Amino acid sequence: MTITSDPMFGLVMQNKEICLELINRALPNIKAKQIIQLDTQKDINIVSAHRVRFDVYVRDDKNNIIVIEMQVNNQNNIPARLRYYQEQVDHELLRPGDNYSVLNNYPTYIIMFCNFDYFKQGWARYEFNLTCTRDHNLKFGDNRTVVIFNALAKKFDKNDEPIKNFLALMRNQGDNKNRFIAQIQGEIDKVKQDPERRDGFMKYELNLMDAKMEVREEDIKKLIDSLYELNIKPEIIKQKVMEKYNLTDDEYDKFLE
Known part of the structure; x- marks a missing residue:
């Protein structure tokens, strides 16, 4: 059983130190210092709505909301799926009677680690947020970001280096001499023995x-x-x-x- 197994990924991410480091490697710009809330296999069950369960749901010290998913099989529905995930995150944050502006306090990041290249560009990271089609410097400003990682990547830029070893681990090619990878492998061994x-x-x-x-x-x-x-x-x-x-x-x- 490897890190790409749904139950194993969730159990390993229960280790806050590992989870925090993975977030900072995946999202180096947010510089999270502490995990305030950590839920694995978080169930979102809204009446009369399609049920969702997130592999990992995190709120950090800056109120960033980070959802992390591990995806092994390509079901050809990632954009639609993540659109719905984002809606469920917002439902969880916005209470009855709240002003919509409350959501401005909670930037959201949906991260999906894929064992396949969904967009077939060969890149390690595909990052999306809403911009104007006429002027890409004009941001919509809804504080939503989607990041999809490709474990089969052949193209890496300098921002991808921190996550490169984790993507290799997803292919069962992790470098155990790397401190972070060794820490993850150690946690996997603990789970198997517990x-x-x-x-x-x-x-x-x-x-x-x-x-x-x-x-x-x-x-x-x-x-x-x-x-x-x-x-x-x-x-x-x-x-x-x-x-x-x-x-x-x-x-x-x-x-x-």
Whole structure:
């Protein structure tokens, strides 16, 4: 199991020191000094709206809101997906009766680490914010930034150097002589050796599935795959999942095919 695994990425990012350094490497201009709020697998559940769960949700000492996502499979929907993510972040920040100007206090950054090159330009970093089409120096000023990283990049500029080793780690080519990469690898080893953290993740996932209005077969399959990635004993996974969803042995075994 590597850093690109959804459960592993979230568990590693629970280490505030690692999470803060990754943010500053991805967004060197914000110079975050402290994480005030850190949530992993943060569930945004607005009534009558599509449910969203962020891998990592952070508020730093300057009230920057940073959402970090790890994406392995290209589902060809990143712009639309991140548009919706931004809307959900704003819903979380703006309370009933608040003036829209409250959002000015919370610059938002949506970061997505991809194991593929979505825009096919070969760049390591694709950074977007709203500007005027007539004059690109004229900023819209909504304090929203989207940054998409490409782990397969061949082109790096000087601003990409701090994140270069992390992108290599996503390809399983991390340099363990690099202090930051060694720290991440050490945290991965801790997670693998800590049954309490793995079991905590399993309980969280099972409870989250219970909260859904309808549990689909692909949801159960994804859950089982995630728990296997955490090296939880197969017999424990089978027992818990069968109990939760009243599955027979044959029904459970079909999810392993």
